[in-house]
Amino acid sequence: xxxxxxxxxxxxxxxxxxxxxxxxxxxxxxxxxxxxxxxxxxxxxxxxxxxxxxxxxxxxxxxxxxxxxxxxxxxxxxxxxxxxxxxxxxxxxxxxxxxxxxxxxxxxxxxxxxxxxxxxxxxxxxxxxxxxxxxxxxxxxxxxxxxxxxxxxxxxxxxxxxxxxxxxxxxxxxx
Numbered sequence: 001x002x003x004x005x006x007x008x009x010x011x012x013x014x015x016x017x018x019x020x021x022x023x024x025x026x027x028x029x030x031x032x033x034x035x036x037x038x039x040x041x042x043x044x045x046x047x048x049x050x051x052x053x054x055x056x057x058x059x060x061x062x063x064x065x066x067x068x069x070x071x072x073x074x075x076x077x078x079x080x081x082x083x084x085x086x087x088x089x090x091x092x093x094x095x096x097x098x099x100x101x102x103x104x105x106x107x108x109x110x111x112x113x114x115x116x117x118x119x120x121x122x123x124x125x126x127x128x129x130x131x132x133x134x135x136x137x138x139x140x141x142x143x144x145x146x147x148x149x150x151x152x153x154x155x156x157x158x159x160x161x162x163x164x165x166x167x168x169x170x171x172x173x174x175x
Contacts, residue, residue: 022160022161022162023160023161024160026045026046026158026159026160027045027047027081027082027156027157027158027159028043028044028045028081028082028090028156028157028158028159028164029043029044029045029047029059029079029080029081029082029123030042030043030044030080030082030089030090030093030120030123031044031047031059031061031067031071031077031078031079031080032077032078032080032110032117032118032119032120033067033070033071033074033076033077033078033117034074034076034112034116034117034118035070035073035074035075035076036073036074037069037070037072037073037074038066038070038073038074039070039105039118040066040067040070040071040104041067041093041104041105041118042061042065042066042067042093042094042095043090043091043093043094044059044060044061045159046059046060046061046139047059047060047079050143054145054146055145055146056131056143056144056145056146057079057126057128057143057144057146058141058142058143058144059071059077059079059141059142059144060136060139060140060141060142061139061140061142062138062139062140063135063138063139063140064138068139068140068142071130071142072130072133072140072142074117075129075130076116076117076127076128076129076130076144077117077128077130077142077144078116078117078118078119078125078126078127078128079125079126079128079144080118080119080120080123080124080125081123081124081125081126081153081156082120082123082153082156082157083122083123083124083153083154083155083156083157084155084156084157084166085122085155086120086122086123086157087157087164089108089120089123090157090164092104092108105118108120109121109122111150116148119150119151122151122153123151123153124149124150124151124152124153125148125149125150125151126144126146126148126149127146127147127148127149128144128145128146128147129144129145129147130142130143130144131143131144131145155167
């Protein structure tokens with residue numbers, strides 16, 4: 001295997017990084033929070049499992065965003081992993097309809113028990129209490145202890161190359 005050294009004339013690191021990350025497929029989720037610092041929600045693809053012992057997730061949010069400030073102040077969040085059928089939800093919580101619909105939760109079917117964050121109906125939801133947060137570059141990383149789970153999806157919504165996509169099973173050639 002031969003590794004090439006970057007030339008002096010390579011594109012800027014940020015641009016190269018974004019170009020490479022566009023090739024990585026991610027599940028799409030809506031992060032919600034509610035409490036003294038307000039009810040907010042935003043579409044994300046930067047979340048993952050940290051540990052099963054104890055169940056722990058992390059989500060990365062732009063440090064200057066309303067959702068990051070609210071999650072930090074409320075000390076809790078819910079990750080709602082979306083199915084392909086909920087693409088419209090991803091677009092709404094990404095802010096694509098904020099001009100016409102300033103309340104992203106307006107008309108949304110969710111379960112919202114007192115003291116918890118909204119869990120979007122027909123999504124796979126993980127209620128979390130923030131146990132750690134850290135600033136890294138332009139984003140705040142929130143690590144959450146999972147306090148509850150609900151839902152089930154079979155066809156997750158995927159984000160790849162700046163486009164929402166679906167996945168399908170690979171066929172196996174037995175010849």
